[in-house]
Amino acid sequence: MKNLLISLSLVLASCASTSPGSVPVAEGPVARTIERVLSRTEAYMEKEEPIVPISEEVRKQVSAAILTARVMTSLPEVSGDVLTFTMRPIIQLHDAFVRADDTLEQLELEIYLEDTARLVSLFQSVNVHASLSN
Numbered sequence: 001m002k003n004l005l006i007s008l009s010l011v012l013a014s015c016a017s018t019s020p021g022s023v024p025v026a027e028g029p030v031a032r033t034i035e036r037v038l039s040r041t042e043a044y045m046e047k048e049e050p051i052v053p054i055s056e057e058v059r060k061q062v063s064a065a066i067l068t069a070r071v072m073t074s075l076p077e078v079s080g081d082v083l084t085f086t087m088r089p090i091i092q093l094h095d096a097f098v099r100a101d102d103t104l105e106q107l108e109l110e111i112y113l114e115d116t117a118r119l120v121s122l123f124q125s126v127n128v129h130a131s132l133s134n
Contacts, residue, residue, distance in 0.1 A: 025078055044097035069087060
């Protein structure tokens with residue numbers, strides 16, 4: 001049932017886009033999910049001893065991607081391709097941190113990973129929607 005609701009939400013979100021391949025983000029559920037992922041990633045990165053070691057170069061790239069993603073979530077809609085490109089390193093690092101965090105309960109772990117899975121699915125679905133309409 002839960003997966004059905006998620007799937008329906010993704011379909012409605014992709015259909016609600018005003019142009020093919022765009023994701024409506026401004027102050028909606030997508031923006032809130034993105035912000036949760038961004039905030040969690042930042043919190044993990046700010047720890048004195050991160051649970052997943054990252055280079056300074058990766059830290060800078062992910063920090064820049066986080067700033068870019070925050071700007072994008074203030075827009076009415078954003079290209080699914082652009083969101084995919086911007087969010088990919090953030091999501092990868094987020095999921096690595098979450099999987100390595102042994103302080104999380106199983107339910108928390110699943111919820112955190114589901115946030116990123118939903119975003120990836122949404123970005124992919126709008127990109128498919130765009131290619132079908134061309």
